[in-house]
Amino acid sequence: MHITNLISQYFGKFAKKEFPSFFQKIINSIYVKIFKIDLSEFRKAKYYKSLNDLFTRELAIPRQIDELENNIISPCDSFITQGGKIKEDILFQIKGMEYSLEDLLTYYCTDNFQKVKNGSYINFYLAPSDYHRYHAPIDFVIKKLIHIPGKLYPVNFKYLKKEIELFVQNERVILECISAKGKLFYMVFIGALNVGQMVFNFEPTVETNKNAKDIKYIDYEGVEINKGDALGYFKMGSTIVMIWEEDSVELENLLNQKVKFGQKIATVK
Template sequence: MKQHFTSALSQTFGRFASKEHGRIFQNMINRTYVRAMGLDMSDFEPPESYPSLNALFTRKFRHKRSFSHDPLDMISPCDSLITECGAINEDLALQIKGMSYSVDGVLGEGISSDSKKSIRNGTFVNFYLSPRDYHRYHAPIDMQVLHAVHIPGKLYPVNIPSLKKQVNLFIENERVILECLSAQGKRFFLILVGALNVGEMEVSFEPRIRTNSVLTPSQYSYRDLYLSKGDDFGCFRMGSTIVMLCEKEMLELGISTGHNVRFGQIIARLTSSR
């Protein structure tokens, strides 16, 4: 596939954001961004401690955030707005009210048909990370990662106005798909969706995935890759979206469309049966 103009724009922004501009100018950039976007820095180091804008985007907590260790509590993987959530209707989930997308389409050709069928009539959650949010993502439950699939694509914005006008946005955009199993043996997917100015989506356990640079799809399989609830497994280099697709009767949601959630907040309760 050819590089889309949105990818070229994002690469240009990524080069600026990755550059260390010198202490005085960089401090000005960082403080301006924090003020303009309304970042809450109370859990993080002060803005002037980050050597680049990307370092500020991908900041880590100064102290670990606490969360429930009950194995049946699912926590939010990130700080975000729930733009839509609910039941998957056969193969369809909501991008935004009144506009659906195909679950098979968003998962792409790298996921087996049997795995796709397992989440028919299941549950979905769309997490939108704005530029003001904490940009790292974490395991929502104890989980096994079976496969990672990288699908290059466009980098349209994923904010609310774009969700309302761009049909099949999650299918058109670049994404990284993680196929996972819960401790109860239930299948679910975490889909990292790229967006304008997201120069990179980092997956810490798979350095071979290089987003917004490689133009051919790739996929990787694992035998013994486990993440514990709360584990940090990567970051966006700006705001973006995580789509979660879960097998039928895997969980009961405790959040609704329009809720703002924070990493570590309980968002669902897992069913205890295998």
């Protein structure tokens, strides 16, 4: 087991422990202050029974989303670290640090690789202070889920700038999706240090950071998901990479900007 996985497992045990109420309120308060978390859309920190409960908090005030049919919304609250056109097989985790699309998606996606190798992509970085739940960016059908065990390096800017092919090395879950207009796209959920789990509401059999060594592959007849639906959540901050079929979307210019779940990030062509 890699040291990053071991650290994450120990932290996960601490984060899910429910301490006595008085002590837990102190832990929650310290965490909120350190990471400057805005709880204006959520319950107050004192109401969460564990750090995991706080990390995976649900919105207490419903979020308004862009409901126009052809507008793709951000699946999460995050910072856009990179995005744009894929050149053949190359994406960037951050400027100057490239990685292979084929290595990221693995041979399980070979049949569709030609469709996306010159497509578009966006990297969404979720900081520890962000809302950790992820949602459907558009109406779509899930065709495949692929869980790839791996390391759990941090995905912050320090590591993005120094660790070669970080996204390919880290544990990840890939969703292969078909939009309501028949266009292919992928959502890649990437684990990180202290991410005890990535949870998917529609597939409870997926267990991340559990010493798994083999790739888990699930083929679906078609799980229908509506725009804005909750897909699941990270336990701590991490990264989502979205990858679209060539000439299927027009991206908004959001590089190095914060985005919110529900905000328009692209338009279907």
